[in-house]
Amino acid sequence: GIDGSFSLTVTPGTYQLRVVGSRPSGVSSSAAPSYSQFYAQLSLSSSEQQDLTLPVHALTVTTLGALGDPIAGVLFNAGFSRNAPYVTGSLAPGLQLTYANTSEYETSDASGNMVLSVPDFTPQPGSSDTGLLQPPSSTQLAATPLTVDNVASDTSESVQLSSGVTFSGVLRGEGGVALRGYSVALSAGSGSTSVSTGIDGSFSLTVTPGTYQL
Numbered sequence: 001g002i003d004g005s006f007s008l009t010v011t012p013g014t015y016q017l018r019v020v021g022s023r024p025s026g027v028s029s030s031a032a033p034s035y036s037q038f039y040a041q042l043s044l045s046s047s048e049q050q051d052l053t054l055p056v057h058a059l060t061v062t063t064l065g066a067l068g069d070p071i072a073g074v075l076f077n078a079g080f081s082r083n084a085p086y087v088t089g090s091l092a093p094g095l096q097l098t099y100a101n102t103s104e105y106e107t108s109d110a111s112g113n114m115v116l117s118v119p120d121f122t123p124q125p126g127s128s129d130t131g132l133l134q135p136p137s138s139t140q141l142a143a144t145p146l147t148v149d150n151v152a153s154d155t156s157e158s159v160q161l162s163s164g165v166t167f168s169g170v171l172r173g174e175g176g177v178a179l180r181g182y183s184v185a186l187s188a189g190s191g192s193t194s195v196s197t198g199i200d201g202s203f204s205l206t207v208t209p210g211t212y213q214l
Contacts, residue, residue, distance in 0.1 A: 078131025
């Protein structure tokens with residue numbers, strides 16, 4: 001309900017508890033991710049009243065330019081998922097997470113700040129929970145990786161964006177025909193930066209040096 005209340009009636013037994021939804025309009029980004037799914041195992045032998053709390057922490061990210069000036073309009077658009085034991089936390093006492101899936105879609109304000117709601121993710125061997133901070137193209141700054149692993153409490157982090165390197169060109173089809181309106185993206189970890197080709201098929205992406213999936 002509007003006050004967050006819920007009620008379910010079932011036969012006694014063991015269930016997979018699923019809490020799924022998008023953050024309501026007007027709710028702070030520190031309170032919940034843009035979208036989230038949290039799973040836990042619940043055993044019921046009789047009626048029970050139990051409040052639930054999303055197991056997330058506020059990660060305040062400050063985006064800065066090469067001279068330390070705040071950069072507004074930086075987009076972080078990424079999704080993350082982990083099964084236990086690579087995500088920890090509980091929806092309530094005794095309701096330990098078995099799975100979490102979150103999506104973030106936040107933009108830095110005039111002070112260069114954005115707030116993400118992050119579960120306590122632990123990196124799996126050979127992987128990390130990383131998305132890309134994407135500055136406005138007018139800044140000529142590079143899309144820069146941001147890792148959200150090991151955030152076990154409310155915390156803050158400053159990220160300095162660099163001029164980076166540019167990948168640009170023209171997309172053509174058979175016979176050299178320029179193709180407009182195609183998406184060209186570079187991905188790293190769970191994040192990507194993309195651009196649509198222009199009327200002449202041209203595109204340009206600025207990123208930090210590294211290895212990407214095109």
